[in-house]
Amino acid sequence: MHKLYIGMVGLPARGKTTVAAKILDGLSKEGIRTAIFNNGDIRREQLGVKSSEPEFYCPTNQAGRAAREGIAVTNMNRATEFLQNGGNVAILDATNVSRHRRLTIERMAIYPILWIECVNNDEELVDASILRKTKLPEFSKLSEKDACMSFKERIKYYEHIYSPLLDEKMWVVVDSLHNLILNENVPSGVPFYANIRDILVSDWVRNLYLARHGQTEYNVMDRIGGDSSLTELGHRQASCLGEYLKNYDINYVFTSKKRRSKQTAQYVVDQMENCTVIPLPEFDEINAGVCEDMMYSEIKEKYPEIARDRSYDKYGYIYPEGEGYVTLKERVDRGLKKALFLSGNAERVLIVGHQAINRMILSHFLFRRQEDVPYILVPQNSLFHIISTQQKKLFELVKFMDADLGH
Ligand code: F6P
Numbered sequence: 455m456h457k458l459y460i461g462m463v464g465l466p467a468r469g470k471t472t473v474a475a476k477i478l479d480g481l482s483k484e485g486i487r488t489a490i491f492n493n494g495d496i497r498r499e500q501l502g503v504k505s506s507e508p509e510f511y512c513p514t515n516q517a518g519r520a521a522r523e524g525i526a527v528t529n530m531n532r533a534t535e536f537l538q539n540g541g542n543v544a545i546l547d548a549t550n551v552s553r554h555r556r557l558t559i560e561r562m563a564i565y566p567i568l569w570i571e572c573v574n575n576d577e578e579l580v581d582a583s584i585l586r587k588t589k590l591p592e593f594s595k596l597s598e599k600d601a602c603m604s605f606k607e608r609i610k611y612y613e614h615i616y617s618p619l620l621d622e623k624m625w626v627v628v629d630s631l632h633n634l635i636l637n638e639n640v641p642s643g644v645p646f647y648a649n650i651r652d653i654l655v656s657d658w659v660r661n662l663y664l665a666r667h668g669q670t671e672y673n674v675m676d677r678i679g680g681d682s683s684l685t686e687l688g689h690r691q692a693s694c695l696g697e698y699l700k701n702y703d704i705n706y707v708f709t710s711k712k713r714r715s716k717q718t719a720q721y722v723v724d725q726m727e728n729c730t731v732i733p734l735p736e737f738d739e740i741n742a743g744v745c746e747d748m749m750y751s752e753i754k755e756k757y758p759e760i761a762r763d764r765s766y767d768k769y770g771y772i773y774p775e776g777e778g779y780v781t782l783k784e785r786v787d788r789g790l791k792k793a794l795f796l797s798g799n800a801e802r803v804l805i806v807g808h809q810a811i812n813r814m815i816l817s818h819f820l821f822r823r824q825e826d827v828p829y830i831l832v833p834q835n836s837l838f839h840i841i842s843t844q845q846k847k848l849f850e851l852v853k854f855m856d857a858d859l860g861h
Contacts, residue, residue, distance in 0.1 A: 742773045
């Protein structure tokens with residue numbers, strides 16, 4: 455039976471663990487025995503919080519360096535043992551950014567090794583990712599600000615010793631945010647590479663719940679945009695959403711920056727024991743520009759040409775000083791990629807969005823004609839449950855409250 459090591463490569467907070475988990479999930483479902491060997495886990499197990507301080511990673515700290523080399527060797531031994539005892543693919547989840555480290559591993563390898571380098575230079579995303587790392591127990595004694603600084607310092611040390619893949623025998627470089635292959639050097643016949651490549655470029659949505667915020671004061675008045683709060687019915691809808699999801703372990707909730715989205719999400723968060731909430735501006739409702747805060751009937755009266763032109767081509771129409779569905783696409787796609795990246799292959803993720811935003815997210819999975827997208831029904835008493843992995847596609851609309859008195 456074929457055997458393969460996969461060595462992850464990349465600076466911290468570049469999505470290596472997410473990519474590793476995605477490969478584990480995808481290969482395991484194909485019956486390929488796969489396991490992850492994470493250097494960080496051994497480090498925490500052997501050395502505790504002391505090893506979280508940036509000095510531990512300083513290239514001139516001989517003791518720190520020796521400890522890290524030792525951990526890499528232990529991990530490699532464990533991986534080899536797994537492969538010798540019936541395993542097929544052993545994933546070494548560590549930074550592995552120096553040529554020296556990769557050479558050590560290659561010398562120890564008794565089966566082929568494929569290096570996967572994760573690249574992502576989106577500053578905002580790296581920052582968000584660092585913020586998420588600071589929630590780890592190893593930073594519990596530091597304030598959020600100090601933990602961020604400490605982690606950034608650690609990254610700087612890794613940057614000193616970083617040497618990109620080039621001379622290694624088999625490698626692939628991926629943009630871990632956009633699921634793109636940036637470069638590859640993989641000869642034919644490498645075991646499982648066809649599966650791995652497919653996994654690398656696929657969306658990996660294990661369970662995405664997509665809900666719209668509950669009814670708002672503006673919805674009742676038929677006003678658009680703004681930042682109004684939920685009505686009594688809106689609160690009830692949100693509470694039913696929370697009630698429905700309470701038996702599912704939602705690990706991450708993404709909202710927009712708007713009050714109505716956060717208020718709705720809170721009902722779900724209250725039902726969870728351990729759930730991270732991340733508000734993303736990418737999920738803010740379409741900006742109606744000069745028409746913000748107006749009623750549809752007022753728009754018709756004050757700006758008849760806007761109402762007319764928008765009804766002719768709702769997808770392509772851009773509000774003066776605002777957005778259109780056509781311009782929303784890039785922002786929402788980015789938000790979705792960001793959410794999937796930040797939730798790191800979590801089992802269950804919820805997005806609480808808005809009417810136009812949810813239509814755009816749905817269109818990503820539904821492959822609808824553009825002109826139909828602005829008319830997709832996004833009720834306030836139902837949610838969409840989406841699974842999109844290599845092995846499974848599911849798309850269902852689930853009603854969590856009986857009467858839809860919302861808008
Ligand atoms: O009416 C609620 C709302 O979320 C508005 O804020 C937004 O402008 C509108 O829906 C988007 O829907 P449509 O494109 O159908 O006007």
